[in-house]
Amino acid sequence: MKDKxxxxxxxxxxxxxxxxxxxxxxxxxxxxxxxxxxxxxxTISGQDLMWAFYGYSVTYPIIIGVFQVIGAISLxxxxxxxFGCLLLSTILxxxxxxxxxxxxxxxxxxSAILYQVLLFLLxxxxxxxxxxxxxxxxxKSKTFxxxxxxxxxxxxxxxxxxxxxxxxxxx
Numbered sequence: 594m595k596d597k598x599x600x601x602x603x604x605x606x607x608x609x610x611x612x613x614x615x616x617x618x619x620x621x622x623x624x625x626x627x628x629x630x631x632x633x634x635x636t637i638s639g640q641d642l643m644w645a646f647y648g649y650s651v652t653y654p655i656i657i658g659v660f661q662v663i664g665a666i667s668l669x670x671x672x673x674x675x676f677g678c679l680l681l682s683t684i685l686x687x688x689x690x691x692x693x694x695x696x697x698x699x700x701x702x703x704s705a706i707l708y709q710v711l712l713f714l715l716x717x718x719x720x721x722x723x724x725x726x727x728x729x730x731x732x733k734s735k736t737f738x739x740x741x742x743x744x745x746x747x748x749x750x751x752x753x754x755x756x757x758x759x760x761x762x763x764x
Contacts, residue, residue, distance in 0.1 A: 611669055614661045661684060663677075689706060
């Protein structure tokens with residue numbers, strides 16, 4: 594019985610997040626109003642300011658929407674579910690932070706938190722795969738001896754500083 598209940602909770606979480614992210618992503622091109630509709634930026638709310646920012650360009654919200662749709666579809670398949678969780682978590686963390694800082698409609702803020710909690714739940718359901726990903730990301734590199742690593746790190750820092758100096762002079 595416990596396995597059946599977990600199966601149902603797993604798929605409810607998938608469908609709630611997937612359908613919501615698909616809908617939000619697909620509607621991005623019409624979600625934000627144009628900046629020209631904002632009259633005086635000093636008198637508008639944080640939410641209106643954020644929406645004006647997103648409404649400045651149609652391209653930016655559409656790009657976010659495309660990634661939301663990709664994440665939503667990825668959740669539906671076992672092989673891509675973890676990828677979908679990680680992709681949507683990246684987007685939702687950004688949304689949650691912006692909603693909090695710009696004091697966006699509390700319903701939207703709470704929904705974003707709910708979707709993120711459900712994504713954490715899905716990651717917990719896929720704990721074995723998640724553990725493998727974390728292990729790969731944080732495994733020790735065996736390509737260089739420590740002495741060689743320090744030399745290459747110093748060389749990399751020197752080249753980066755020279756590059757940044759060159760970049761700031763020409764750009």
